[in-house]
Amino acid sequence: MPAVLGFEGSANKIGVGVVRDGTVLANPRRTYVTPPGTGFLPGDTARHHRAVILDLLQEALTEAGLTSQDIDCIAYTKGPGMGAPLVSVAVVARTVAQLWNKPLLGVNHCIGHIEMGRLITGATSPTVLYVSGGNTQVIAYSEHRYRIFGETIDIAVGNCLDRFARVLKISNDPSPGYNIEQMAKRGKKLVELPYTVKGMDVSFSGILSFIEDAAQRMLATGECTPEDLCFSLQETVFAMLVEITERAMAHCGSQEALIVGGVGCNLRLQEMMETMCQERGARLFATDERFCIDNGAMIAQAGWEMFRAGHRTPLSDSGITQRYRTDEVEVTWRD
Amino acid sequence: RSGGGFEMGSEADGGGAVRAVHEGTGAVHIVVGAPGGPGESRDPGVPGGPGGPRDPGDPSNPGIEGEAGAASGGVPTLTVPFPSPMEAEIAHRFLTPNARLRGPVQKELSVNGSVLTVRWRAEDPRLLRISIISFLDQLSLVMRTMRRFGPPVSR
Numbered sequence: 001m002p003a004v005l006g007f008e009g010s011a012n013k014i015g016v017g018v019v020r021d022g023t024v025l026a027n028p029r030r031t032y033v034t035p036p037g038t039g040f041l042p043g044d045t046a047r048h049h050r051a052v053i054l055d056l057l058q059e060a061l062t063e064a065g066l067t068s069q070d071i072d073c074i075a076y077t078k079g080p081g082m083g084a085p086l087v088s089v090a091v092v093a094r095t096v097a098q099l100w101n102k103p104l105l106g107v108n109h110c111i112g113h114i115e116m117g118r119l120i121t122g123a124t125s126p127t128v129l130y131v132s133g134g135n136t137q138v139i140a141y142s143e144h145r146y147r148i149f150g151e152t153i154d155i156a157v158g159n160c161l162d163r164f165a166r167v168l169k170i171s172n173d174p175s176p177g178y179n180i181e182q183m184a185k186r187g188k189k190l191v192e193l194p195y196t197v198k199g200m201d202v203s204f205s206g207i208l209s210f211i212e213d214a215a216q217r218m219l220a221t222g223e224c225t226p227e228d229l230c231f232s233l234q235e236t237v238f239a240m241l242v243e244i245t246e247r248a249m250a251h252c253g254s255q256e257a258l259i260v261g262g263v264g265c266n267l268r269l270q271e272m273m274e275t276m277c278q279e280r281g282a283r284l285f286a287t288d289e290r291f292c293i294d295n296g297a298m299i300a301q302a303g304w305e306m307f308r309a310g311h312r313t314p315l316s317d318s319g320i321t322q323r324y325r326t327d328e329v330e331v332t333w334r335d
Numbered sequence: 336r337s338g339g340g341f342e343m344g345s346e347a348d349g350g351g352a353v354r355a356v357h358e359g360t361g362a363v364h365i366v367v368g369a370p371g372g373p374g375e376s377r378d379p380g381v382p383g384g385p386g387g388p389r390d391p392g393d394p395s396n397p398g399i400e401g402e403a404g405a406a407s408g409g410v411p412t413l414t415v416p417f418p419s420p421m422e423a424e425i426a427h428r429f430l431t432p433n434a435r436l437r438g439p440v441q442k443e444l445s446v447n448g449s450v451l452t453v454r455w456r457a458e459d460p461r462l463l464r465i466s467i468i469s470f471l472d473q474l475s476l477v478m479r480t481m482r483r484f485g486p487p488v489s490r
Contacts, residue, residue: 050476054483068484084469091473094429095480099487315428 002072002307005060005096006300007053009089010081010109011134012040014049016056017297018064018071019304022119025064027290027297028056037169039162046084053092060296068100075303078106078313079324081134086320094318105303106313109294110135110326113260114146115305116298121285127254129245129273130326132261132294133158133177136202136241138248139326141334146326149248150200157237158263160204164233167212168226175293180230181266187231189224195236200247202240207233238269242276249282258285264292309333411463413453415474421487423449426477430470440466 003020015029032048034040061067076093077086090106097104114128127149128139136152158177165176170183194210196203211233218224224232245257257277259270270286277284291298309332417423427446440457453470457463481487 046472050472053476054479057484069488087473088476091429091476092480095425095477096484098425098429099481099485101488101490316431318429 002304003064003066003070004073004075004105004300004304004307005057005071006107006112006296006298006303007057007074007076007089007093008109008112008294008296008299009049009053009085010077010079011085011132011294012045012048013294014053014056014085014089015294015296016053016060017295017300018060018066019297019300021304022301024297024301025066026060026062027295028059028063029293029295030056031174033173033175036171037166038172039166042082042084045082046088049085050088053089056296057092057096068096071100071102073103073105073303073307074100075105075107075299075306076318077109077112077299077320078318079109079321081109081320081322083320083322086322090318090320094315098315103307104313104315104318105306105311106318106320107299107302107306108324108326108329109299110137110139111146111329111331112298112302113292114139114258114326115302116291116295117258117260117285117287119301120287120291121258123256123258123283123285125254126256126258126285127245127249127252128258128260129241129264130261131157131241131259131263131269133162133263135261136204137326138200138244140248140252140254141331142252144331144334146329146331148325148327149251150202150244153198153201153203154205155208157202157204157241158261160208160237161233161263163208164211164215164229167215168229170226175262177263177266180234181268183227184230184234184268187225187227187229189228189232190235191218191224191228191232193232193236195240197240197243200244202244204237207236234266234268238266238272241269242272245273246276246280249280255280255282256285257282260287260292262293265289305333411455411467413467413470415451415453417449417451420446420449422481422485423451425481425487426451426474429477430473442466442470 001021003018006017008015012032013029015027017027018025030052032040032045074093074097076090079086094104110130113130125141130137130139134156136156137148138150139146140149161180162176165180170176170179194207196206211229215229219226249257257273259273263269264286274284417426423446427444431444439459440455440462443454445452455463455466457466
């Protein structure tokens with residue numbers, strides 16, 4: 001019955017979680033929120049994480065009702081993500097692993113999302129749409145790898161939404177995506193935006209430049225409201241995501257779809273995916289904001305799977321890496 | 336000499352050496368601009384300077400000439416005493432994986448008893464400064480973690 005402690009801090013969320021045998025015992029998290037019109041920079045984000053991580057660790061242990069000796073393994077995000085925040089978190093993970101004499105496990109952040117999605121929803125072998133501020137991938141499991149079927153060829157969908165929020169100076173609290181979603185509900189007019197699906201892949205940098213430019217013009221002339229732009233952006237980018245997910249599902253003959261990642265909290269995206277799934281006779285799975293947004297327990301859960309399958313990360317290999325493809329990991333814990 | 340201050344070395348003391356001395360566990364000594372033998376000229380284009388014995392990390396070695404700071408060829412060195420050899424070794428081990436990143440700045444960590452020593456190698460003083468600051472941030476985090484979740488369990 002291994003209990004695993006997981007550390008996550010690859011972007012502006014820092015979380016420490018405890019998982020034992022498929023139960024989440026603790027999952028506290030803090031978010032580094034910057035003023036409207038700004039984004040988060042690596043150095044400042046790392047500083048935020050360093051300031052709160054030890055308190056979070058204590059909180060996690062207390063909430064789980066465990067002592068350091070009850071923990072069997074320390075998992076941390078090896079990558080992908082932003083360098084300085086990843087390093088700050090890895091340093092603490094390594095330190096406590098040494099202090100408590102526990103094995104260490106470097107986890108791929110994307111796989112953390114997938115494994116938590118599978119655990120929480122019970123989906124057996126879904127086509128996964130992983131969408132967040134840093135990543136946009138369509139993934140399916142095959143022969144010991146999480147294979148990437150389609151992805152963004154430039155920026156992530158969440159990054160597109162976050163940067164658009166900056167242009168309109170939308171608040172980053174609790175997250176820019178959440179506030180865009182609320183504004184979009186009040187939008188009435190669909191503004192035509194470039195739709196960029198390229199085969200199995202998508203591209204968002206073009207739509208971002210277009211809408212950044214259009215926003216200035218159209219808001220000045222009163223041609224549309226900020227709510228209309230939020231609505232139009234969501235409708236367009238989400239339709240693109242639904243298309244590439246459907247394409248992958250058709251290739252795999254898959255009857256299950258799972259959405260993970262921070263953008264997966266968006267109810268409009270879930271609604272559009274649900275419509276597509278119903279049309280195909282497939283089932284849609286999604287998690288709530290506790291687990292779609294970056295959190296420590298998802299790293300602990302992936303770590304738990306890896307630990308039981310015998311993976312270990314030696315200290316000499318326990319660095320971080322900003323680029324870490326989902327398909328680089330050998331998924332020995334599944335058939 | 337009281338704790339908690341910075342001390343600039345005088346010309347006689349090997350001008351350009353900067354020392355930071357703090358009270359308490361983890362007092363940190365920084366020497367920037369490695370002292371060389373007497374008469375050694377500092378030529379930024381020539382790493383290591385022409386001839387002369389090198390003695391990195393020894394602030395009392397007289398005879399530094401040329402510019403202060405991390406001119407190329409300097410081996411800036413940080414020494415950190417820990418309360419025990421085990422803690423120094425732990426700090427050494429979990430700061431090492433980050434140290435081995437390739438790039439314009441390289442760090443070399445070593446442990447001797449309870450003292451951790453870090454040596455930098457960098458051409459660009461700005462990158463060197465960023466690396467030192469970032470290392471100190473990480474070190475501070477490690478020490479806070481050890482203080483809060485230590486001491487190390489017996490093996």
